[in-house]
Amino acid sequence: MKLLRYGPAGQERPGILDSEGRIRDLSAHVTDIAGTVLSDEGLARLAAIDPASLPLVEGTPRYGACVAGTGKFICIGLNYSDHAAETGATVPPEPIIFMKATSAIVGPNDNIEIPRNSLKTDWEVELGVVIGKHAKYVSEADALDHVAGYAVINDVSERAFQTERHGQWTKGKSADTFGPTGPWLVTRDEVADPQNLKLWLEVNGKRVQDGTTATMVYGVRYLVSYLSQFMSLHPGDIISTGTPPGVGMGMKPPTYLKAGDTIRLGIEGLGEQNQTVVQG
Structure with a gap:
C-alpha cells in the first residue's frame, strides 16, 4: 500500500x-x-x-508528510562510504547518530526555506524508515518486523551551522522545512529489499546525486537493531539512513542552494519530491 x-x-x-x-x-x-x-x-x-x-479525492491537493505523530526523527551520518570520501571524512566504526527536530518535517513538495544567516544550505536524498511497532533491544533478524514502511526524505542541511558553529550536528539539520517526507509511506510488503533501491536528486534539472542503497555501510536491519539498543523506537518514529555522494558540500567548488532553485528527488518505488527554495 x-x-x-x-x-x-x-x-x-x-x-x-x-x-x-x-x-x-x-x-x-x-x-x-x-x-x-x-x-x-x-x-x-x-x-x-x-x-x-473509498471516496475519490478530486483535483491535485497538497501532500503532507506521509506519517503523523513522529516523536523522534533520527538520522545516520556518513552511511555511504563514497559520500564520506567526498566530504573528507572516514567511515565510522559505528553508526553516527544525530537528531533532526520534528518541527522540521514538512510535505514532500513544500517550499524549502533558507534560514536567516545561512550561507551553506545543502541537499541530501535519503531512504526513510518508518517504525510501526515498539522496538527495544531487537535483533537484526527481527528488525524489519518493527518497520511499517519506507519513504523519501530530503535531509536538508546547513553546513556552516552543522560543522563550523561547534557542538552537535542537530542545529544544522533542524531548521523549519528541513525535513520533507513522502509523498507516500510505502508499506514494507511492497519493498522486497530496502538495500537494493536506486535514489537520485536533481538541482535545477541537473542530476547531482545518483546512487543505490546497496552501498550503505550499515543497512536497515542493522540500524533498527542498533538504535533499539540505545532508545526505544515507537510507531511513527523516522530513521533517515544517510545519503549517497553528490551533495553540494562535496562539489569542487562547493555549491549551495539559493532562493529560486528547484529540487527534484526520488527513490525507486517510493515516489518523488519537488521543492522550490525560498529565503526564510
Whole structure:
C-alpha cells in the first residue's frame, strides 16, 4: 500500500493511492496515518479495504508528510562510504547518530526555506524508515518486523551551522522545512529489499546525486537493531539512513542552494519530491 496525508498544512486527512495512482480518502476508517494504524494489525485492516470503495479525492491537493505523530526523527551520518570520501571524512566504526527536530518535517513538495544567516544550505536524498511497532533491544533478524514502511526524505542541511558553529550536528539539520517526507509511506510488503533501491536528486534539472542503497555501510536491519539498543523506537518514529555522494558540500567548488532553485528527488518505488527554495 501507498499511504499518504493530503490537504492544507495542519489539516491533513489520511489517504491511500488506488491502482491508477489516484488519492482515495481514508477518513471514514482512520483519523490519521499514525500510532496503531502503523502496526501490522492496523495495516492489515487497511489492506482489506478495496480502494475503489473509498471516496475519490478530486483535483491535485497538497501532500503532507506521509506519517503523523513522529516523536523522534533520527538520522545516520556518513552511511555511504563514497559520500564520506567526498566530504573528507572516514567511515565510522559505528553508526553516527544525530537528531533532526520534528518541527522540521514538512510535505514532500513544500517550499524549502533558507534560514536567516545561512550561507551553506545543502541537499541530501535519503531512504526513510518508518517504525510501526515498539522496538527495544531487537535483533537484526527481527528488525524489519518493527518497520511499517519506507519513504523519501530530503535531509536538508546547513553546513556552516552543522560543522563550523561547534557542538552537535542537530542545529544544522533542524531548521523549519528541513525535513520533507513522502509523498507516500510505502508499506514494507511492497519493498522486497530496502538495500537494493536506486535514489537520485536533481538541482535545477541537473542530476547531482545518483546512487543505490546497496552501498550503505550499515543497512536497515542493522540500524533498527542498533538504535533499539540505545532508545526505544515507537510507531511513527523516522530513521533517515544517510545519503549517497553528490551533495553540494562535496562539489569542487562547493555549491549551495539559493532562493529560486528547484529540487527534484526520488527513490525507486517510493515516489518523488519537488521543492522550490525560498529565503526564510
